[in-house]
Amino acid sequence: MSYVTDVLEDLKKKNADQPEFIQAATEILESLKPVFEKHPEYQKTGLLERYVEPERIVIFRVPWTDDEGNIRVNRGYRVQFNSAIGPYKGGLRFHKSVNLSIIKFLGFEQILKNSLTGMNIGGGKGGSDFDPKGKSDAEVMRFCQSFMTELYNYIGPDTDVPAGDIGVGSREVGFLFGQYNRIAHEHHCVLTGSGLEYGGSLVRTEATGYGLVYITEEALKQRGDNFEGKKVVVSGSGNVAIYAAEKAIMLGATVIAMSDSSGYIYDENGIQVPFVKEIKEIKRGRIFEYLDYFSKEDLTAKFVEGSAHIWDLPCDIALPCATQNEIDKDSAEKLVDHGVKYVTEGANMPCTLEATQIIQKNGLVYLPGKAANAGGVATSALEMAQRSSRLCWSFEEVDSRLKNIMVNIYNSIDAAAKEYGYENDYVIGSNIAGFIKVANAMMAQGIV
Structure with missing residues (x-):
């Protein structure tokens, strides 16, 4: 068997109870075989074994009180997968289907997605099995405050910058940011997708x-x-x-x-x-x-x-x-x-x-999504840039930057597919184009 196949088989054994993560890992790793044939130096540093393991997984309880005074408990997650090219960046998903397998698959894909944007942001993902549907604003606020009270310990503007995802819209981001600000006593860009009134970017919604x-x-x-x-x-x-x-x-x-x-x-x-x-x-x-x-x-x-x-x-x-x-x-x-x-x-x-x-x-x-839906995280990175410099770009300027990023992503995955002999295969092109940047950064930083 090849080096990549060996790593994948070992990953399946270790994560047999995580079907979504195994599905994502299989699709990605199978397409990276030609990369490791062309770059045997990657094997010598155990690069792939390190790449498939998250740098950190945080699982925590989230207690909160509903409108009837009943105590509820949900489970919270943050998977910080890879920070080789920048701080962890990836959304928070609040949905009853959320479990470790889904968060790991999303975080694993996020590494490549963020790399493809051309910006210096690493891959992470998080969320909870809390479902905002049918909950009052007060219940959502109490849950978000409890969730952030624990998550606060693991995020920061140069460490990990979450955003919204399924079930986490402007309402939830506002409550989460408010609690972070309350604890930190500092107005950091620690959540993107924020309201325009407190540092958000135009076009982020779209x-x-x-x-x-x-x-x-x-x-x-x-x-x-x-x-x-x-x-x-x-x-x-x-x-x-x-x-x-x-x-x-x-x-x-x-x-x-x-x-x-x-x-x-x-x-x-x-x-x-x-x-x-x-x-x-x-x-x-x-x-x-x-x-x-x-x-x-x-x-x-x-x-x-x-x-x-x-x-x-x-x-x-x-x-x-x-x-x-x-x-x-x-x-x-x-x-x-x-x-x-x-x-x-x-x-x-x-x-x-x-x-x-x-x-x-x-x-x-x-x-594939890791290339095609990267516009959200790309604009989140643009939001980070605006907030760090205390600027607010016009809708037209952000939209123009977004379009340029997406055109560049298409060109990079198209070029990678052609270079490795898989013309018009944008799954392989996306995986290779995204992986190479992260792999080279990992090689430069040693065995960490």
């Missing part, structure tokens, strides 16, 4: 979705094409999905479907994103409420239960922005049968390994 479309636009451009007239399906209806849909429409596409866990809305004439924004960002409602915005005479949309069925719809471009493993073998085969030409991942690992293989085997342009 960044992941916009960046997703910018990298897809570049892939289209390199093939003599554009978004004009394309039919687009966007799964999900959270932050990433909403702003990916918005930007795609700005570029001339028609977004025909969006979803949440209850099902999806479909309109051949195009979804009206402002209504989805109001439902999700203001009302915190469900996607089927979209139909309530139209009279019977004007209603052309329909709601279909079962969000997985959104991939039954024919389209030109698929943007999976909901959650991990939402596109399985059957869904991938439907995408191929319907003649979809581009699949760009807005969520983290939304395609199973089998689905990825089907998509690539059939020649679709497939841009």
